[in-house]
Amino acid sequence: xxxxxxxxxxxxxxxxxxxxxxxxxISNHLYFYWYRQILGQKVEFLVSFYNNEISEKSEIFxxxxxxxxxxxxxxxxxxRSTKLEDSAMYFxxxxxxxxxxxxxxxxxxxxxxx
Amino acid sequence: xxxxxxxxxxxxxxxxxxxxxxxxxxxxxxGLFWYQQHAGEAPTFLSYNVLDGLEEKGRFxxxxxxxxxxxxxxxxxxxxxxxxxxLCAPGGxxxxxxxxxxxxxxxx
Numbered sequence: 622x623x624x625x626x627x628x629x630x631x632x633x634x635x636x637x638x639x640x641x642x643x644x645x646x647i648s649n650h651l652y653f654y655w656y657r658q659i660l661g662q663k664v665e666f667l668v669s670f671y672n673n674e675i676s677e678k679s680e681i682f683x684x685x686x687x688x689x690x691x692x693x694x695x696x697x698x699x700x701r702s703t704k705l706e707d708s709a710m711y712f713x714x715x716x717x718x719x720x721x722x723x724x725x726x727x728x729x730x731x732x733x734x735x
Numbered sequence: 736x737x738x739x740x741x742x743x744x745x746x747x748x749x750x751x752x753x754x755x756x757x758x759x760x761x762x763x764x765x766g767l768f769w770y771q772q773h774a775g776e777a778p779t780f781l782s783y784n785v786l787d788g789l790e791e792k793g794r795f796x797x798x799x800x801x802x803x804x805x806x807x808x809x810x811x812x813x814x815x816x817x818x819x820x821x822l823c824a825p826g827g828x829x830x831x832x833x834x835x836x837x838x839x840x841x842x843x
Contacts, residue, residue: 652829654830654831656831656833662835663822663833663834663835663836664772664778664822664831664833665833666830666831666832666833669829669830671829676829677828677829677830679830712777712778719828719829721765721766721783721785721826723768723780723783724768724780724831725780726777726778726779727777728776728777729776729777
């Protein structure tokens with residue numbers, strides 16, 4: 622069964638450093654998403670992406686964040702200058718269509734900012 | 736604004752039935768999803784309701800009333816592996832907004 626994959630599973634970085642989190646969505650899916658979950662808190666929407674453009678972003682997704690689909694398979698989330706409060710689990714998800722189609726989540730990348 | 740209410744915790748006995756309620760107020764509603772999340776893992780899809788009524792899927796059923804902003808997830812024949820958080824997520828256009836989740840503990 623196709624699944625969303627994410628690398629790395631765990632990333633440790635120093636405050637102020639740039640990180641890139643990588644995702645490979647399910648191959649026939651057209652819509653891609655990033656969510657985050659701070660330990661003990663709810664899953665929060667960050668951004669959705671379709672046709673090489675951001676479709677929607679939340680207030681969390683400020684200028685420090687960017688997304689890219691650099692090739693036909695990868696979808697990346699970059700955090701330019703990490704802060705302590707960026708420590709969280711970051712989930713990538715993908716869906717065939719938007720709105721009513723099921724989003725399938727990857728296993729997540731645990732980001733720890735020291 | 737967005738507001739999603741679920742009980743924080745529930746406990747139930749193996750083999751029993753449990754109902755997890757969710758009330759919501761969201762803009763741009765396009766149906767309601769339920770996800771299961773085991774500790775330290777990703778959310779996994781359980782069910783989706785876009786029309787009012789009950790959707791049944793094996794041991795899991797989900798109900799939606801759009802006019803009341805209300806949904807519930809019904810889990811039958813509970814198993815120990817059902818111990819997890821259950822996330823109510825009204826679907827907006829291009830995103831899911833998750834509730835804080837209900838942590839279900841199933842005991843023997």
